[in-house]
Amino acid sequence: KVFEILKRYSPLVEPMSLDEAFVDLTGCERLHGPVLKSAEKIRNEILEALGLNASIGIASNKLLAKIASAYCKPNGMLWIAPGMEQRFLAPLPIQRIPGIGPKGGAELRRMGIKSVGDLARLPLELLEEAYGKWGVSLYSKARGISDSPVIGEVEDPRSISRETTLEMDSADPLFLESTLSYLTEKAAGQLRENKLFARTVTLKLRYSDFKTVTRSKTLEMPTAEDHTLFKIGAGLLRKLFTRRVRVRLIGIAFTSLTATPYRQEGLFDSKGGQCWDDLYQGIDRIRHKYGFRSILRARSNQRDAN
DNA sequence: TCTGGGGTCCTAGGACCC
DNA sequence: TCTGGGGTCCTAGGACCC
Structure with a gap:
């Protein structure tokens, strides 16, 4: 199983779905070498053991890692280097942001907001005024900010x-x-x-x-x-x-x-x-x-x- | 996506209580 | 008896994600 392999690289593995997970490699360099090397090894192991092509996004938080892995899908690897976050995000279409779907994307485009960079230019007050909580979350996401931790254990389902x-x-x-x-x-x-x-x-x-x-x-x-x-x-x-x-x-x-x-x-x-x-x-x-x-x-x- | 299934979270109004 | 505001719970619907 994929998760078995991931667990060998870090004790902190958060399953997202059957075929996706977050791995917190913070402080694992001593054990497994540089993060990019680890990612490379993980990809190879998954390919050899299971014959599956994995996509891996490497970044400083879950939001950016998710965007990165979606960006290089299928079968790729992308590292967003620290300090490069804004520059990477700015040209992306807004729908690359998790939480902006077809409806939200259409609404934002109607307002002339097409890229993540466009979104990042809007002041917090305006976004909150117009879109409430969603708007506030967009403000952070457009800047690549997310403090959601990688959860080790699986929590009880809500429904x-x-x-x-x-x-x-x-x-x-x-x-x-x-x-x-x-x-x-x-x-x-x-x-x-x-x-x-x-x-x-x-x-x-x-x-x-x-x-x-x-x-x-x-x-x-x-x-x-x-x-x-x-x-x-x-x-x-x-x-x-x-x-x-x-x-x-x-x-x-x-x-x-x-x-x-x-x-x-x-x-x-x-x-x-x-x-x-x-x-x-x-x-x-x-x-x-x-x-x-x-x-x-x-x-x-x-x-x-x- | 002419439309499957299992989830998460948010909103908004009304009831009810203090 | 009328009035007011806040907090919490319940209900219905909807956007979004994998």
Whole structure:
């Protein structure tokens, strides 16, 4: 695995996604030589061990490293030397800045801001006035400033969700409910895998005309039980599914995640919860052994008949 | 990107409490 | 009884990222 290789060069490796990571090489020169040499070695090792071409950006912070690696993608290496940051950034189109997407880019161009250099000429007050927090963040980013540290350990997720685009758009409440049941089992299983409990359930529908709507509900007590979460989700579905337009996507998301099943300030024991805990632990064990679909709620299976 | 899935963060209005 | 302002939570939607 790529991360194994990276960990040999620095204990501080922050996975960004399945195929991207930040590596903090601060103070590793003594061990592995100059940073550029290390990067070169990392690239070669990845190529030899896995046959994959990696792109590497080297810079004094995560923002610049990310821009650099995106710039030399695919299969390149770019070092932004200290002191060269502004000069490197200035000619780049604004969309090279992480956080400026199609909408934001179009808006800025409408104002005559095309390059990062253009952006860097604007005073902080003006950017904040016009764009709020986003504007403030643009002010720093245009200057290559970022103090976001490389995080070693992976933090708990802020949300867990499952969604699916249906093979055929459907207006059949039973089918939708069944699909929702399946997605709930999937997401709730992941919740328990992470030893987390959810307090807010959000249902999402996308209609065949692509209009997308969500409805959410926050519970008194966080939970990771399929049946409790599904009851909430199904209730939201009934509330939400009022248009006569067919549905093309359905999804469920859990947020306000906590590591404890009860609220911090409440000391009540969740009475009767033990047998449910046992049930779901059993289900999770079976799935671990035989696969997720080896055991499903009857509700989740009705969709196959459709 | 005529449009998949799993995430993060932000905004804005309303409810509610003090 | 009416008025005011601040803080926090909940909800809905949207931009963006990989």
